[in-house]
Structure formats: C-alpha cells, structure tokens
Amino acid sequence: MASRTAGHLNGAEPVLTAHAVRRAFGPTVVLAGVDLTIARGEVVALLGGSGSGKSTLLRILAGLDGEASGTSVVHGTAAVVFQEHRLLPWKRVAENVGLGLSGADGPGRIRRALAEVGLAERDRAWPAELSGGQAQRVAVARALVREPDLLLLDEPFGALDALTRLRMQILLRRLRAEHGFAALLVTHDVEEALLLADRILLLDDGRIAAELPVDLGPTRTPDDPAFGALRRHLLDRLGVPTT
C-alpha cells in the first residue's frame, strides 16, 4: 500500500525515495518498513499520534540515525528545521544562519534569508535575546539559506503559541510559493497538515496506514466546508471523536 505514495504533483524525478525503512529500539519496533516518495516541490505532511514514530522517520531521512535499516536517498540537498530552534547560543543570529555555509556571497545570502523571515535587522542579536517565534524564524532562515531541494520539518511550530503558529504557517506557505522547495512536514496538528500539505500520510503502528491527497487549492481556509470534511475524516482516522 505504501508503495503507492509516489509523487503526484508533476510526476518528475522524486526528491526523496525511501524504501523499507525499519527502526527498532530494543524490542520495540517503531518503524516496521516504511516506503515513501516525495516529488520535487511537493509538500507532504506526516500525521500521527505521539509515539507513532513520525519524528524517528524524519531523523532517519535526515541522516541522523545510523541504526535504522532500509534505504533512504535524497536527490539534491536537504535542510532540517527541528521543533526547538537549536540555534547555537554562542553565535549571533547571522553566524547561526551562515553556519557551515560555503560558496560565494555568504553575507548577502544570509542577509536575504533573514529578510525573508522578517528579521533583517536582528542579525547582530544573540539567540537568547529572541522570542520563541523569532528564534524559530531564524531556524527557518538557516534552512532556507542553503536553498534546499527538500525541507524536513519536525513539528517546527509545535512549541509556539497559537497566534505565532498561525503566522509561521502563513510564512511557510509564502516561502514555499517563492522557492518551490519540497517539504516533509511532521506534525500532529491536523489543521496544520491541511493548510500546508499537498498530500497527507497517516503513520500508525510503524507503517503508513493511509494516504490522502489534499485538493483544496492554494488559498485554503479552515472555513471551507471541504476543509472541514477532510479534517473530520482525518481526526476519525486518528481515533479522535469529532462529535
């Protein structure tokens, strides 16, 4: 079933292919063979309850887990945004964004990336001087500056307050429209998945239990009746009673 998770958008060469990904912690099997393909420019949301293994899967795809089996190949470059901003506290904002950056015009690229997340004038600040939302925006800039083909997002807005989260979702939509990167968004927030993704995968019991294309158009709002229907359907699949 999971092998059907091929790219839907343009059918072009995929940006990520993972096959038979398995991971066990001792006797506990967290991922029992996951297949996953993401097309270029496609945003895929990975939904699942806590402990369903969605963050584990993302870490494997990001190459941060050496003990998983199966294959996972990123065709191009990938960048990661974690749930916590993970900025180095001893480096100023601009240095954090430019961490490990090579190539010409580093300062210019850093400046542009910070401007894109609306923090152009905070480049000299220390991470500790930023609010939670600002720090997370810097983390997004740190990923963007690498011009990734694939953005791996591990509950990137999960630690933010509701209003900031909404603003970050709008920001991410705008950035995606401008840069056209593909993304894998790990989240437990059904609305977030519906707002941002082209396709939703449900992870349950270590497998991709369901796949759902989201055909809501580019300007989607939760007020849309179709949005509500999809939301109810997903919550139902996740075992949350909606009435």
Place this chain on the structure above:
Amino acid sequence: MSRTTLVEAPEEVAAAAPVVRRRQRPARRWWRVVSPVVLILGWELAARTGLLATEKLPAPSDVLATGWRLSRDGTLGVHLLDSLTRAGAGLLIGGLLALVLGTVAGLLRLGDDLVDPPVQMARMLPHLGLVPLLIIWVGIGESLKISLVALGAFFPIYFNTYAGIRDIDERLVEAARTCGLGQAARLRHVVLPGALPSLFLGLRLAIGAAWLSLVVGEQVNAQTGIGFLMMEAREFSQTDVVVLGLLVYALLGLISDLALRVLERRMLTWRRGLRAT
C-alpha cells in the same frame, strides 16, 4: 488592578522593575564595606594601644610600611617574580595535561574508559599530602614546587573540561550536522564554545589550587619566593613580614580571580543575553 498591587506589595515592584532595584544596589553595597573597615580599625587600635603584642600581630599600618620598604628596595619584587614563575610554570604544565586528557576522555569513549578511572582514583589522594613522596621523587628543588602546583591545577581543569564536553546539548551537535559541519568543524563551532564556560570555571578553581600548592611548596627548602620570605622572617621574629606575605598571597588570588572574570566576561558575551531573559 495592577496599580493597587504596586502600592500594596513593594517587593513585587522591585521584582517587576529592575530599574528600581538597580538604583538601590550601590547604597546596599557600601554597607558591606563597614564591617571589614571596623575590623581593620579595631586591629590597628588594639596594636597601637598595646592590647595586641606587636610580636604576635603588628598593626596593619606597620605591615603596609614594611611592604612599602621591601618593594622599594626590590626584595619583594624579586621574590614575587619567583613565586609567579613557579605558579605560571605549574599551571601551564598541569593545565595543558588536564586539557588534553579531559578532552580525550570527554570526546572518545575509549579515552573515557582508559583515562577516567585512574584520574578518579588519583583524585582521592590529597595532593598536598604527596609532599614527602614528591621530595623522594624529584628532590627539594624547583621541580618540587612546580610539580605541586601542576598537581593542584590538574584536577579542576580535567574535571571541568570533561564535564563541559559531556554537558553539551546533543541536539545542537545534531543541528550542526544537518548544516553540513564535519567533525572538525563541529569541534570548533559547537564543542569548544559550548565547553568554554566550564573551562573557565576549571581555570578559576585551578588558579586557587595553584596558589595553595605554592604556599605549601615554598615552605619546603625554598631560597626565594614569598613563602621563603615568610619562613625567613619567622626565624627572625619579623611578624610584620610574615603578615605581609599572607597579604601578598591574598592579593595574588584576588587579582588573578578578577583578571579571569574580566576575560570571561569578554569571551562569554553571549551569556549576558542569556541571563537577561
């Protein structure tokens, strides 16, 4: 509503408005000078009136006068330089060794298994109690003093290097990896700056231990140094020089600590922002 709480609970005002608290602080700080000044004045008075026998404890003004005399004829400078050289050499040797071993034990699992157990065992020995053994090993010359200082400085730097490396947030290392940083770059950008606060703490403790070791070491057959000055003065019952030696030791500790604090503030600017939030 908030206004009524402001009136009723002044402590909360101070907590909510750091400006108010900061204004109070200098006045408070002056209070802390009162008791030392009273003590010193009392000491001076007791010595002047003969309540304290001058051969037991001379007046502070006499100690200062002796200090002035000895620094003018160059004696104090010569001995101070020798003491500083010993402390510096010992700190350098012990500190570098501790830095290398602490880094190896902190970074590598094999290093941890091989290096840490013997160091933990050696830590249990009071290093000042090693003086008799050290005399047998290296004699009573300069090497004894320097070995003692090196031993004293080794442990605080070793343990704080080790702990500083171990305490680095693994998630930051991971984030650096996703930014494409290789092993060497991760060491430079994540591990070293992350361990730096701990290294500073180790260095401060090590300097304290170095002075202490020096005091003990210089009482064993020294021909120069502040400790020698004090031992020699004891034989001639020059209590003022003995007290002066103590004062110099105290000042050395104070000055080195202050210098390190300034350096720390310079190099760890990022922590100021951390404290403010």
